[in-house]
Amino acid sequence: MPDKAAQKQRGSRPSIRDVARKAGVSPGCVSNVINGRRKLDDPIGRAVLQAVRDLGYRRNTMASNLRRSQSRIIGLVIPNFENPFFAELVAKLEHRAEATNYRIVATSSREDADIEAREIDELVGWRVAGVFVIPSLYSRVAELVEANETPFVFLDRVQQDAANDGVGVNNADASAMLMRKLFETGHHRILVAYLGDGIDNVAERLEGVRAAVAGHNEKVAVDYLPTGDSVEGARAALGSYFDENPKPDAVFCLFNTATLAAYGLLQERGFVLGRDTALAGFDDSAWMAHVHPPVAAIVQPIEEIAKVAWERLLARIEGDRSPPETIRIDCRLETRGSLGPGQPQQR
Numbered sequence: 001m002p003d004k005a006a007q008k009q010r011g012s013r014p015s016i017r018d019v020a021r022k023a024g025v026s027p028g029c030v031s032n033v034i035n036g037r038r039k040l041d042d043p044i045g046r047a048v049l050q051a052v053r054d055l056g057y058r059r060n061t062m063a064s065n066l067r068r069s070q071s072r073i074i075g076l077v078i079p080n081f082e083n084p085f086f087a088e089l090v091a092k093l094e095h096r097a098e099a100t101n102y103r104i105v106a107t108s109s110r111e112d113a114d115i116e117a118r119e120i121d122e123l124v125g126w127r128v129a130g131v132f133v134i135p136s137l138y139s140r141v142a143e144l145v146e147a148n149e150t151p152f153v154f155l156d157r158v159q160q161d162a163a164n165d166g167v168g169v170n171n172a173d174a175s176a177m178l179m180r181k182l183f184e185t186g187h188h189r190i191l192v193a194y195l196g197d198g199i200d201n202v203a204e205r206l207e208g209v210r211a212a213v214a215g216h217n218e219k220v221a222v223d224y225l226p227t228g229d230s231v232e233g234a235r236a237a238l239g240s241y242f243d244e245n246p247k248p249d250a251v252f253c254l255f256n257t258a259t260l261a262a263y264g265l266l267q268e269r270g271f272v273l274g275r276d277t278a279l280a281g282f283d284d285s286a287w288m289a290h291v292h293p294p295v296a297a298i299v300q301p302i303e304e305i306a307k308v309a310w311e312r313l314l315a316r317i318e319g320d321r322s323p324p325e326t327i328r329i330d331c332r333l334e335t336r337g338s339l340g341p342g343q344p345q346q347r
Contacts, residue, residue, distance in 0.1 A: 014055040022051040034126075053122075074313070075123035075131040076106040077116060080229070084256055084285045085300065086134065089155065092306035093132065100314065102129070109136040111229055117144055124150050130313045137229075138198045151316035153309050157201045158326055165316065166326040167309040171201050171282075172208030174298045174331040178252060178280055179212035181296075181333065185340045187250035187278050188220045193238060193262065194254040196226045205254045205282060223248070227258050234261035242269065250278035250339075256285050263295060279338045293337030300331050 020027045025044055033048040051057070074097055078086045090106050097104045105123065109116035116136045121144075123131055130151040135141045145152045145164060158166030182190060192209055195202050206224070213222055225241050227234035234257060242265070251266070253259040259281030263273075271277045274293045281288065284297035308327055 014057045016057075018055055019048065019051045019057050022055060023047040071127050071129040072102050073126065073128045074102050074104050075120075075126075075128040076104050076133075077109055077119050077123070077131065078106065078134045079111045079136050080108050081106075082257070083229075085156075085283045085302070088302050089134075089306060092302055093310060096306055096310040100310075109139075111137045113138050113140050116141060120144055124148060129317050132309060132313065135200075137196065151313055153313045153316070155305065155309055157199055159200050160326050162326060163324055165312050165324050167305055167312060168201060168326070168328060169300050169305070169331050170328045171204035172211065174333075175205040175208035175252075175254065175282060176212040177208075177331075177333055178282070178296075178298055179209050180216075181335060181339065182250050182252065182278060182280070183212070183216050183218070183220065185278070187339075188218065189246070189248050190220065190222045190250045190252060191225060191241065191248040192222060192252050192254065193225045193227050193234065193258045195229050195258070202254060209252070209254075227261070229255075229257065231257045231261045234258040235265055238262055238265050247271075248277065250280070253279075253281045256281055256283040259283070259288070259295065259297075260285070263291070273338045274340050278340060284334065289334075289336070295338045296336040297334045298331050299334055301329055304329055 016027050016030050020030045023030065023044070025048060029044055030048050030051075033045050034052065074093075076090060076093060078090065081087055081090075090104070094104045096102075105126075105128070107119045107123075109119060113136050116133075116139060120131065120133070120141065128150065130153070131145075132153050132155055133141055133145075134155045135157045139157075141154075142159075142163065152164050154162065154164055154166040154168075156168050158168040179190070192206070194206060197203075209222070213220055223241070223245065225237055227237040234253075238251075238258075238261060251262050253262050259279070262279060262281075266273060266277060266279065273279050273295070278296070280296040280298075282298045284299040288295040288297055308329065312325070312327070
């Protein structure tokens with residue numbers, strides 16, 4: 001019989017000893033884990049947290065224990081761990097946490113709004129000190145946290161004038177900057193690959209692209225291609241586009257997994273980057289500077305994003321009740337060789 005069903009049948013709430021017995025540890029170990037005095041990501045920590053979930057302990061004694069001492073745990077919900085930008089942001093936030101005696105518990109929504117809601121509910125139930133969220137596709141997270149006492153800070157996919165704090169970049173300005181660079185280097189038939197609709201930062205990047213096109217005097221042809229969030233999906237979408245349309249003289253990918261897919265596909269089809277076709281991506285990845293030619297990128301200031309977001313969340317945890325704020329940070333452009341031969345480096 002499942003553990004929760006057995007507890008219900010006995011008419012008793014799970015105790016700390018029940019959790020310890022299931023996890024195969026001492027009650028003292030359980031207490032240390034749930035009160036933030038022991039790592040959550042080592043074998044004992046993971047075993048305790050799994051036992052907590054299995055027994056339904058979170059909603060009862062765990063919550064009251066955490067109320068008696070200030071939690072040193074920060075929750076973090078991201079769309080996935082495969083995206084290099086998200087992974088690097090997690091690493092930067094972990095460094096901030098370590099320096100201030102906090103610990104990060106990171107989980108993934110897998111771009112699913114229902115999973116995201118469940119993960120947020122779990123984190124709040126654990127009485128974490130605060131939560132960072134990068135919203136998923138079609139996220140309902142704003143509704144979930146609106147009346148919640150736990151401090152939240154949204155990252156990356158943020159809305160201006162939202163009801164919660166947000167830290168992101170000036171997406172529209174950055175994508176417009178890249179488009180103007182393409183026009184300057186003689187590219188007029190451009191394919192813009194983007195993740196899909198329903199994401200605030202994608203909409204902002206598209207807005208910047210369209211503003212640059214509208215402000216350009218010469219005739220240009222721009223196609224827009226939604227690709228989904230995986231490398232495989234982006235390869236399939238790009239491959240179909242190349243099969244059915246004239247070759248673009250530039251491809252601008254608005255997220256980094258599409259840039260990787262486009263690079264591989266263009267190479268396989270014999271396109272010489274920087275000569276036959278330009279390639280640029282929104283978000284930089286380590287590989288982009290080390291291939292030949294290196295791939296142009298809009299570079300997000302991840303270190304600064306992490307710093308500003310961490311300071312904002314800690315201020316809320318410490319009692320700051322000022323109105324919510326959306327903070328935007330400027331990106332920079334690395335032109336690199338994939339835009340064409342002899343292009344100057346811009347840093």
